[in-house]
Amino acid sequence: MPTTVDNARLKELNSALRTKAAELDTISTAFTVEDGGVTVSTEKAAAFRKALADAQEIKQLITDLEGAAAIQTFLNEPASSPLAPRDAALTAHLAGQSAKSLGERFIDSSEFKSLAAAGFRGSFDQIVTIEGSGLHQLARKDVFSRSAGTAAVLGLGTPEQLEMVPRPLRPGRIRDLFPSETTTANILYGVRVTGFTNGAAVVPERAMEVPAGGGAAVEVYARAPQSQLTFKTVLYPVAEIAHTMPIHKNTLADEPRLRGIIDTELVDGVKMVEDNEILYGPGGDDSITGIVNTQGVQTYAQDAADKQTAAIRRAATRAVLANYPPTGIVLHPFDFEDLELETDGQGAYRVAVNVAIGAQKIVWRLAVVDSMAINEGKFLVGSFGLGARLYDREQVGVQVSTENRDNFERGVVTMRGSERIGLEVPRPESFVYGTFKAAA
Template structure:
């Protein structure tokens, strides 16, 4: 017998098992991927739902706290309007829809909250802070002073002595050779101008000066201005008695050239002439602000201004009849003083205006206080009082 070999592979049990195993493995892999995808989707939904529920719980807690804080809130179980917010939310059917992922938001109407009855919040409630201006505003000082008209010299003496000379007689033509010529006599009077002290002080705490530099500068300025106001008053109207300065107005000669019907401008012009007749040259006019207004508003019968006054410098000083003006309320409203100030008087500074700070006053050291002192020492010598003319405007 001859053996025959078949080229077609035989189907065996072992062959069938191998093919089935491959199919099963592929099916398991596909199922596993699908399952994992489903699990991931489910986890994502669960996570979203958990976050949503957490948010709802937070809102519920916040509403519950607000309900407890409101007057009468959460204290009555008989009226729905007084139930706590948390109980109202838990009773709501909408919470089941949140759990079932059927809705994403939950809105519950809470009665009796009275939100519309609350007052609007304003700046008064919050006490908003205003912006602070760093500058300190106080009274303004004078832009010009009487001393601006005077020649000023330093001195180290306690007083100033000067001679006032007068003469009698005059020169004359000799009548004939050998005749007696004209004789003139000179007389002298010794005058004295004592140095006077003008001072002012103010107490302040050390902390106020340390913590606010602007305050220290403000106090310094105000003290110096106070000195100038008193200085003006003394230089003009000091009566020379006691410790007072013998002032310019006090020693000036009276205006003597009045003419009936003169206007204020006329009067002032005639006073300038009076200074010139005393062989002086008018270098200044001292006048009250109201008096200057009277001069500048002087009009004729047709309402036209009589004279235009010009401003001569950056300080705003006016020139009246070509003479510089110092405006001060140390003179009365209807008073004026005209003079050759450069030759009529001398001002001597024994100590120029200074500001000092010290703790040596009473118990200031233990109280942490300081005394701030402004002081000046000066003397006024009026050498030629006849070159100063004082007067009043009768129409003021």
Template sequence: MNMHVLTVPHRGYGTKAAGQDPSDDSTEFKVLADALEKRNREFGEFAEKAAAEVKKHGTALDETAAALAKAREEVSDLAARMLEMEQKGARRPSGEPEIKSLGARVTAATEFKAFAGGGRKGTQRIEVKAITSAPNSAGSLIVPDYQRAPVMLPHRPMTVRQLLQPGRTASNLIYFVRQSGFTNNAAVVAEGAQKPESNIVFTPDQAPVRTIAHWIPVSRNAFDDVPGMESLIDGELVYGLDYVEEQELLFGDGTGEHLDGLATQATPFAAPTGLTSSASAGSGVDKIDTLLAAIVQSEVALLPATGMVLNTIDWAQIVSSKDSTGQYLGNGPFGSQQGRSIWDLPTAVTPAMPQGKFLVGSLGTSAQIFDRLDAEVVVSSEDRDNFIKNMLTVRAEKRLALAVKRPAGIIYGSFRAAA
């Protein structure tokens, strides 16, 4: 049994002023409704044909595109004429047919009468078709409400870059010198005695600029005709760049064309003596203690921590930690989720960090991003055979380098797993 959505009848259908024959309007309205239904079917057929041609040839044939546009115009015109008729009819003072509510139509249905008259109990399915076939049904006047804006996939917030020191470069290579040793022989000396000699050791290092890029093909018609398509494509491509950038900033292994990431160059976590957590392994409190130990490890290296990166699940376990009385250790559900922080440090909460892992340290002073090229989106019709196929190539790219100048100030480690 097919079930359909009930449609509400329009008040102007078949109405006339007192003393006038309502059949004239009723007949004309029926003709328009039938015509609209026919053109709606044709519009759907042309749309399917155009989609098939785009898939096969990259664009719809001129003949199909013209027919599709004509059908769209005729559907709009017919709908407007029917709307005008019903509005005129609604303003007339009398002759208006009875409009039954949904409940009234259900109780009038044959199935309902048989069910009620028989004194039966249980559930009875009422065919909506029997209800919507009433003379006052809107019929073919219902036109699909096309939502022109596509529903896009969700985007992950990018938060790691905000913790790092920003910079720019006009070169393809960042060259810097890192102090790797200091022999301090400073001492008090007697007058006339030889002064002690100290020694400072420097080690050269470099961070090459890397390119992150991708492209997509798109038909010229879709790019020009669909509202907002250009900005949607630009937004998705730039998001793709940012997504890969964040992965590279954290875990790039430095091989090939990859960045040398923060976790790759970081100092392994080792809790300073006396700072081992006594809480249950894997608990939120245990994670809080572990992060404090990592902060202290960074400070012992004389590089005070400026931020941390956590997985979303680990963050949730930490902020939901409670004491022995069931009270939240922090502000609980009423604390602000803006400007997240733990131990008074800005915290990037992101699925990019694997669950059970953390990165803590002097991120704002020990590492720096050098942007060579901000995200750029370029559209071209000259790529390969784009011109003869009426296609476009949309390319997005960015160039940057990551210099980790003080690895001792960045701590990467794992939380204890639950026993």
């Protein structure tokens, strides 16, 4: 069957892509960073570019082969089927694929089904890469490294496994305010402007100047005044956020609970720390520097006579004065509640119209993310995506293995969720970290 051939070819291409990725990592270790600059030999740079081009070509071949397999599957359907229902079914199938969560893609993968069919016996040390979009901004590439023991089946009739009620995901993500950016580097570096003196002025075509030694003024072509720009090179580490979770091997066969564990506990756990790091990361060699802790970010305190909405608007003006119109706001849920419950002089809610029509969370034309990551009583307004950029080096992934301490003896597997991100803040003055006044 074409699908069998395609699957075999896809595995070969995935193996080749992993080899190229390892080659890129090996070559990149030869790069040296000194005084904010990167030093690399001509040979290493050429080898890196060639390996990168090869990897991109292999990746495109994988994408093309997957598309060809989908066409073959469509053409192999019975010819007697009406075309309209067939097209509708295919569209619905593709839509469902794009909307699947990370856990659902793991459960529906052919590799997991093979494990389940074998009773989770044996050792599985291969890396399986699942690519695609529509993971609710959780990941673009999900990598699973699996190894499991033997699952026992009790002969006590046919039990029914009940669906686990998952913990709800945190509703707001600070990364939602950023445009999508990716990187293949292990460290980021850029230039941060620290000062600008604007000397621009109207320049006449000719001007009268007195010679340095004195004497009568002579006509010369006018000289434009000089402006001054100061900047410094800044390094931005790519940090890993990860955690592990021990799970009994029998849970691998319990699909609903496994899906809930992956989607809520492992993935959401990484994302909660991601939110905290984007705001308050301490910085250093292995940790990103959060926006709030970046030198040069402006601050603003709510005036006693103003309401919260007015404080946000005045803080936004500070960003505008820095020539960076803000694009978003981060608020604590309690503070956003207070803001939505603000009333005018007649007791009417100021933002009731937006709430009533189910509009997006917007205040003063700015997108709002209400997140528990930000301290209560504080808010951050700024130019997300321009004044700061978030880069994904490795988007969230899940790995599963028994090769951890005494897992095999205890019948336990270890699940590991992780991601690698970098945060660049080239224009800290485009952000304003505000403080609401304390309630009376």
